[in-house]
Amino acid sequence: MRLIDSESPRIKELKFIWKRLRSSPLSLAGLAIIIFFTLIAIFAPVLAPPRGGRDPYMMPRFGFSPTPRPPSPEAIFGTTEGQYDLYYGIIWGTRTAYRIGLLVVLASALVGIVIGSIAGYYKGVIDEVLMRITDIFLAFPSLILAMAFVVAFGRSLDSVTLALIIVSWPSYARLIRGEVLKVTAEDFVEAAKAVGCSDFRVIVKHVLPNTIFPLLVMASLDIGSIVLTAAALSFLGLGAPTGYSDWGQIISLSRNWITGAPGNPFAYWHTYIIPGVFLFLFVMGWNLLGDALRDALDPMMRRR
Amino acid sequence: MNSMLDNAEKLRVKDLIVRFYTYEGIVKAVEKANLNLIKGETLGIVGETGSGKSVTALTIMALTPPPGKVEGGSILFQRATGEVVDILKLNEAVLLKIRGKEISMIFQEPNAALDPLYTVGDQIAEALLTHRRAEMLEAARELEAVESRGLWKILKNIPYFRERFKEKLLKKAAHKEIIELLRLMEIPDPERIINAYPHELSGGMQQRIVIAIALACSPAVLLADEPTTNLDVTVQAQILDLIRRLKERFKTSVIYITHDMGVIAELSDRVAVMYAGNVVEVAPTREIFKNPLHPYTKALLDSIPRPGSPFKSIPGIVPNLVNPPSGCRFHPRCSYVMDRCIEGTPPLIEVSKGHYVACFLHGGA
Numbered sequence: 001m002r003l004i005d006s007e008s009p010r011i012k013e014l015k016f017i018w019k020r021l022r023s024s025p026l027s028l029a030g031l032a033i034i035i036f037f038t039l040i041a042i043f044a045p046v047l048a049p050p051r052g053g054r055d056p057y058m059m060p061r062f063g064f065s066p067t068p069r070p071p072s073p074e075a076i077f078g079t080t081e082g083q084y085d086l087y088y089g090i091i092w093g094t095r096t097a098y099r100i101g102l103l104v105v106l107a108s109a110l111v112g113i114v115i116g117s118i119a120g121y122y123k124g125v126i127d128e129v130l131m132r133i134t135d136i137f138l139a140f141p142s143l144i145l146a147m148a149f150v151v152a153f154g155r156s157l158d159s160v161t162l163a164l165i166i167v168s169w170p171s172y173a174r175l176i177r178g179e180v181l182k183v184t185a186e187d188f189v190e191a192a193k194a195v196g197c198s199d200f201r202v203i204v205k206h207v208l209p210n211t212i213f214p215l216l217v218m219a220s221l222d223i224g225s226i227v228l229t230a231a232a233l234s235f236l237g238l239g240a241p242t243g244y245s246d247w248g249q250i251i252s253l254s255r256n257w258i259t260g261a262p263g264n265p266f267a268y269w270h271t272y273i274i275p276g277v278f279l280f281l282f283v284m285g286w287n288l289l290g291d292a293l294r295d296a297l298d299p300m301m302r303r304r
Numbered sequence: 305m306n307s308m309l310d311n312a313e314k315l316r317v318k319d320l321i322v323r324f325y326t327y328e329g330i331v332k333a334v335e336k337a338n339l340n341l342i343k344g345e346t347l348g349i350v351g352e353t354g355s356g357k358s359v360t361a362l363t364i365m366a367l368t369p370p371p372g373k374v375e376g377g378s379i380l381f382q383r384a385t386g387e388v389v390d391i392l393k394l395n396e397a398v399l400l401k402i403r404g405k406e407i408s409m410i411f412q413e414p415n416a417a418l419d420p421l422y423t424v425g426d427q428i429a430e431a432l433l434t435h436r437r438a439e440m441l442e443a444a445r446e447l448e449a450v451e452s453r454g455l456w457k458i459l460k461n462i463p464y465f466r467e468r469f470k471e472k473l474l475k476k477a478a479h480k481e482i483i484e485l486l487r488l489m490e491i492p493d494p495e496r497i498i499n500a501y502p503h504e505l506s507g508g509m510q511q512r513i514v515i516a517i518a519l520a521c522s523p524a525v526l527l528a529d530e531p532t533t534n535l536d537v538t539v540q541a542q543i544l545d546l547i548r549r550l551k552e553r554f555k556t557s558v559i560y561i562t563h564d565m566g567v568i569a570e571l572s573d574r575v576a577v578m579y580a581g582n583v584v585e586v587a588p589t590r591e592i593f594k595n596p597l598h599p600y601t602k603a604l605l606d607s608i609p610r611p612g613s614p615f616k617s618i619p620g621i622v623p624n625l626v627n628p629p630s631g632c633r634f635h636p637r638c639s640y641v642m643d644r645c646i647e648g649t650p651p652l653i654e655v656s657k658g659h660y661v662a663c664f665l666h667g668g669a
Contacts, residue, residue, distance in 0.1 A: 123370065187416035193367055194411075195431045195517060196404030198396075205430075209421050 020296040030288025048091040059084040078270040092245035101223040112172020120180025142167040179211035224286030250275040315341040320377035329626040335581040346558040348572030356581040405435040408518040409527040414510035418502035425498035431520040444473035508539035580633040587659040
């Protein structure tokens with residue numbers, strides 16, 4: 001009888017997760033979509049070369065006429081209001097989506113981890129104070145709160161990012177606090193203290209690694225919805241400046257054309273369908289990946 | 305220092321009071337407990353669940369579980385330097401140096417005491433590198449010449465990789481030490497076990513690992529909180545044997561907490577009996593079994609099941625510690641109860657050499 005497999009358990013676990021991901025077509029679809037968007041974001045300068053001397057995130061224009069033009073060989077997705085090149089905007093908008101999604105999720109997860117683990121680990125008054133502050137943020141509808149912050153900071157992509165961080169960290173803090181409360185009740189935390197580990201070491205080495213999986217799942221689900229919220233803010237005219245490659249912005253430009261022309265309601269379909277599909281795919285990709293991660297990492301749902 | 309330790313004493317718990325502030329009220333978990341630990345001995349602490357044994361042990365490491373608070377008393381401890389300190393008055397920085405190095409602890413459930421995410425080797429290394437880093441660095445330096453080959457020769461000159469290289473050497477140095485420790489724990493095939501995760505090991509194996517972690521830095525005092533309760537009897541015997549031998553080897557004084565009189569008889573030199581947060585009797589092991597004085601100790605010994613005789617239990621239940629009985633806390637269950645037992649608390653007094661008892665039947669004003 002072999003007591004222990006020769007293969008390292010870490011490798012085994014990764015293989016198992018990979019097997020779980022591979023066995024579900026939806027997970028694979030999610031993964032494929034995310035890889036697709038990542039490649040677009042990386043190769044944006046190749047796919048849509050910027051014109052020299054301009055901010056590459058600003059969409060080039062083919063004139064100044066307000067009426068959008070349908071897809072043509074020179075602008076394969078057509079142009080939207082103000083003759084902005086849709087293809088260019090969508091390609092570079094992928095980078096914008098990633099920047100907002102990753103930045104907001106990373107920053108709010110980080111803030112959430114710090115606040116949540118301090119609250120959950122020290123309990124008592126510290127917990128009470130931190131969680132009541134968290135409650136204040138959670139008490140407002142997040143889109144309204146984000147709008148208020150963007151208005152206060154001034155209209156720009158950076159204020160959108162900051163505003164979204166401010167409204168999304170509380171749910172991470174809550175999640176981590178709950179997990180930390182659960183883990184700190186375990187004997188191995190007491191044992192680590194008895195060995196002489198400082199609080200910091202106990203939290204970083206023993207508590208957090210045991211709480212991080214639910215956070216990974218939540219973060220991957222969040223990247224999609226954060227981008228959606230950012231698009232909503234842009235649509236309301238609170239996001240990037242006009243002409244910036246940002247999907248929400250592009251959809252916002254099509255606002256006047258959704259009803260189409262008299263007798264032809266779909267005359268300007270490309271102005272909202274194309275960016276809409278990209279936004280939809282991006283959000284769905286992250287949702288599928290998040291679900292897949294949950295299936296692969298959640299011990300309750302896995303070995304079945 | 306308000307009082308000193310005797311020459312032979314390593315640790316003394318004096319009039320310790322620990323209370324838990326809960327919604328139901330103040331739980332008086334430990335009330336004026338007195339204990340002492342002689343160098344090199346094994347002191348057994350017996351008592352029922354909720355008698356304050358574990359709380360006392362954790363408080364000795366200044367790790368009183370919240371919402372518990374130490375409300376009085378002192379815990380005098382002689383450090384490795386010979387200096388006598390009151391553990392309850394030390395700051396966290398000093399405590400971090402004592403925990404795991406001078407006093408360490410074995411937990412009841414080995415399965416829960418090990419972090420499921422790290423290998424056995426990593427967890428022992430943590431104890432080693434927390435307290436014996438200097439020593440390990442020394443050993444690592446010796447390895448440097450051998451390990452500086454190939455890519456490392458160049459990489460170790462780059463600051464970031466120099467740190468990585470140092471970590472690698474430290475791990476290597478610790479590895480040797482860990483294998484040695486695992487061997488001492490009588491673990492078969494240590495080279496393989498070192499890379500195992502806790503869930504891959506049996507309970508007995510896990511407990512050996514927990515003991516290895518506790519002994520990694522040769523502590524002067526080892527607190528064992530019911531380390532064999534969750535193991536089956538044959539494994540239990542092996543672990544007890546191991547603890548006994550390791551105690552000799554590491555010259556460690558042991559406080560062994562259990563509710564099992566059999567284990568006490570087997571292992572300890574002296575016994576302290578706790579009841580509802582009080583230490584009611586302290587005596588050498590032979591003396592306790594031959595000549596128990598406190599009615600509770602007598603009842604406890606009577607309740608050891610023996611073949612052929614009917615099973616006896618102590619009448620009544622363990623008191624609620626939010627509202628403990630007045631006077632002697634055992635009086636509602638005691639068959640020798642007198643009026644003064646209800647009014648006053650009997651002090652722990654020495655009735656014969658080394659035999660202390662807190663009962664009005666045996667003196668006390």
